[in-house]
Amino acid sequence: DTEVTQTPKHLVMGMTNKKSLKCEQHMGHRAMYWYKQKAKKPPELMFVYSYEKLSINESVPSRFSPECPNSSLLNLHLHALQPEDSALYLCASSQDPGGQETQYFGPGTRLLVL
Amino acid sequence: LAKTTQPISMDSYEGQEVNITCSHNNIATNDYITWYQQFPSQGPRFIIQGYKTKVTNEVASLFIPADRKSSTLSLPRVSLSDTAVYYCLVATYSGAGSYQLTFGKGTKLSVIP
Numbered sequence: 001d002t003e004v005t006q007t008p009k010h011l012v013m014g015m016t017n018k019k020s021l022k023c024e025q026h027m028g029h030r031a032m033y034w035y036k037q038k039a040k041k042p043p044e045l046m047f048v049y050s051y052e053k054l055s056i057n058e059s060v061p062s063r064f065s066p067e068c069p070n071s072s073l074l075n076l077h078l079h080a081l082q083p084e085d086s087a088l089y090l091c092a093s094s095q096d097p098g099g100q101e102t103q104y105f106g107p108g109t110r111l112l113v114l
Numbered sequence: 115l116a117k118t119t120q121p122i123s124m125d126s127y128e129g130q131e132v133n134i135t136c137s138h139n140n141i142a143t144n145d146y147i148t149w150y151q152q153f154p155s156q157g158p159r160f161i162i163q164g165y166k167t168k169v170t171n172e173v174a175s176l177f178i179p180a181d182r183k184s185s186t187l188s189l190p191r192v193s194l195s196d197t198a199v200y201y202c203l204v205a206t207y208s209g210a211g212s213y214q215l216t217f218g219k220g221t222k223l224s225v226i227p
Contacts, residue, residue: 004157033215042201042217043158056212090157099205099213100146100165105157 023091118218136202
């Protein structure tokens, strides 16, 4: 199984809402990633979890809160988002953390903040 | 931090070989070069990775000159299904087990019948 799954596929939320994005992989990968991708732009790294611990936070605003409950799951909790946070949120995983590791991406969650 | 530069777009006819070059002038000694393909409304998909010289797999080749300041993704005999955005990624080790993962701006390849 080389699949990374993400739910929901689409999400519309107001600026006062609290929502969560979920990501799951069953490849035994020990690194998991959250990326944000705006239209016609490359993915931008937000967070990296290595062995279930947050190892990289790319100066992401606190209204985005990642969580790694176990080695297969990665959540991104959203609170008090702004319309400019509307984007495709991509989850990825790799066997190990490290720049040479192949990342496997999920299909993404398309988020619209009203 | 290795900054990457790619052409914004390329057009090719079906059956032709396509070469997409990525410039990474300040690549560091331990940095790897990885290429990903992305279709609309999907996550990127790994194509190929290299460190130096030439790497080939079942879908592409990657040419990296000795100075490693650029890399060229080669897609043989493209088909309409190869229409996608292609990203060059150089991962830079930034110390304490941490990496900077910065995608290039991407090259939109359009394959014409």
